[in-house]
Amino acid sequence: MVSIIDVARLANVSIATASRVLSGSSHPVSDERRARVLEAARTLNYSPSALAKAMVTGDTNIVGVIIGDATDPYFATIIRGVEDFARTQGYLVIVCNSDRVPAMELRYLNTLNDYRVDGVIFAGGGLIDEDYLRAMEQILEIFRERKAACVSLGKHLFPSVSVLVDNVQVIQEAVDYLIGLGHSSIAYISGPGLLTTAELRLNGYKMALKRHAIEQNPELILKGDFTYEAGLRAARVIDALAKKPTAVLASNDLMAIGCLVGLKELGYKIPEDISVMGIDDIAIAQFVDPPLTTVSLPLYELGKVGMESLIKLRYGEMKISDTLLLPHQLVVRKSTAQPRTKNQGIEP
């Protein structure tokens, strides 16, 4: 591999001079020597070692992104946002699929620290787990000492810049919309209990019902895990219910779609027999039949702004305690409608 030494030798200048020309230093170099260095670099096909540079300057221009699963459109869109912005700023992105397993996240974080990444972005909601949090705070302390940035795109229980959507509000608007349509028996498919996102969204559901003075029915709160299959299972549970709801709100689109497909297979007409609604507005949502009513979250933007915040945090233009809130929007499609008979779900 050709090094800066070879370039310097060929150009007949010192290593220092070669470095200054090649790295765009502000230190003055005569035009004549500058040209010689550039010429030498070109003929030798010189490629400066980013590793060596990182060792001395202290920053790698690499960031890590911890996601649940790249095949989940939710995370895929976030990644794209992160990477697009990272590229424009000269950063490279390492993607880490943790499947939301605490031990996996911690292992990744240690490895990323070994590589001295300039920062880490946590996509998706935070894990609620004592041991995890303790370990997390310890490793993040090391990051902080290194002045590596920590950004999370969702509520996390450790210190980090947060780029958020108002999850409680998101669900409340969804429930408001369904109630506005005339529904009062609304099933809810929740996310996994140990995720902040799931907890917030469930709270939103409960608060919205309370605000409308609708009594909570524990039977209508179904446990899910944000996967398509969970939605399918929920459909079967709903089908087996004595008093069926007139609408189902899933806490993410993947489950909503699973539920929609499951209900259709069981003979329900959507939205005539039952309305189905999701959250997120992933790309698939518009392709299913009927197209899914949902709340659009700024997934791509979340990634982009997250990456932007990471850089600002590094340059001292933001504080670790800063929080950004991004807007969401209700998207009405065809999977929701007025209930066939008013209150049909409540009165047996």
Next chain:
Amino acid sequence: MVSIIDVARLANVSIATASRVLSGSSHPVSDERRARVLEAARTLNYSPSALAKAMVTGDTNIVGVIIGDATDPYFATIIRGVEDFARTQGYLVIVCNSDRVPAMELRYLNTLNDYRVDGVIFAGGGLIDEDYLRAMEQILEIFRERKAACVSLGKHLFPSVSVLVDNVQVIQEAVDYLIGLGHSSIAYISGPGLLTTAELRLNGYKMALKRHAIEQNPELILKGDFTYEAGLRAARVIDALAKKPTAVLASNDLMAIGCLVGLKELGYKIPEDISVMGIDDIAIAQFVDPPLTTVSLPLYELGKVGMESLIKLRYGEMKISDTLLLPHQLVVRKSTAQPRTKNQGIEP
């Protein structure tokens, strides 16, 4: 940041000894000193610099993956396969969204080379472009000199280990299946012309027709670009045709789904009025209505085997000229059926 020097000092041993126990060298170290080093590393919260290590050993344990777009389920699945296997082998994965723009790919490759990645994986088909190829071969020559591996998951026109599916065969089986159903007027939505994958698939279509002695109708070959929107447009073109086909084969699922949705909007019943079929079997394919008949490609496996090959290539267990062929499988769902009236599409 605490370095190995600090650990050595605290353990009261030389740096060399500290390095030997910390890096798992085979060089003998007495149990007593070994224990002291381990203890010191733990109390200091020592995190070995992977950068420094990479500088001296020459390998970074980082690989780059060049994809079109992370939000395309096709690439997302491949990435997941790559990353899952990479992790088990101690590699980190840098994801590069090139949108298949030649200049973007080249830029990424240069950057990845600056970081001295151990190898690069090209996901998806190769670009057909003279200038691109020339530049590509030049930069890949540098990779080769560094003994960095180059693997492509699809046919590329530069030297690399290839992990492939038989694209021609895939399409032929799809066409065979449609013809077996009784179709003889089959529209085809192609991919972008400058992609090997698109070219191969189109050839497969033409060869299959020829084999069945069906005359090619240029009107039925529609230009697409592998996006959902291209499928929508194709639906409108088909609708405007005087002699309508009885089946549409899209060269990927995204376009098939676009076409399916588009045709439904135009009032066609699928599959009664017209059969629609895709290629890839991305996850969405089973959620659309009707579920899409397609050919399942081993996307995850492609990524996994690709990463595996990269490592084998590095260790001399494979040659750059090696090619692996992975199996595909026809998946019949509900979007295809016998044509309503035999030969309706051919006789006006």
Next chain:
DNA sequence: TGTCTTTTAGAAACCGATTGAAGCCTCGAA
């Protein structure tokens, strides 16, 4: 001509590891 700036060049330290070669004990054999 001598002195004082201003430019520009280069020598050398440093980032944090790995590793080949050399050195030091200790023990057993001659």
Next chain:
DNA sequence: TTCGAGGCTTCAATCGGTTTCTAAAAGACA
């Protein structure tokens, strides 16, 4: 007593850059 062999340790070179600090050359001015 001397020598050789093994087992551990350590020294120091190395990877490929950046940057501080010193110094030389050139120009300005009296």
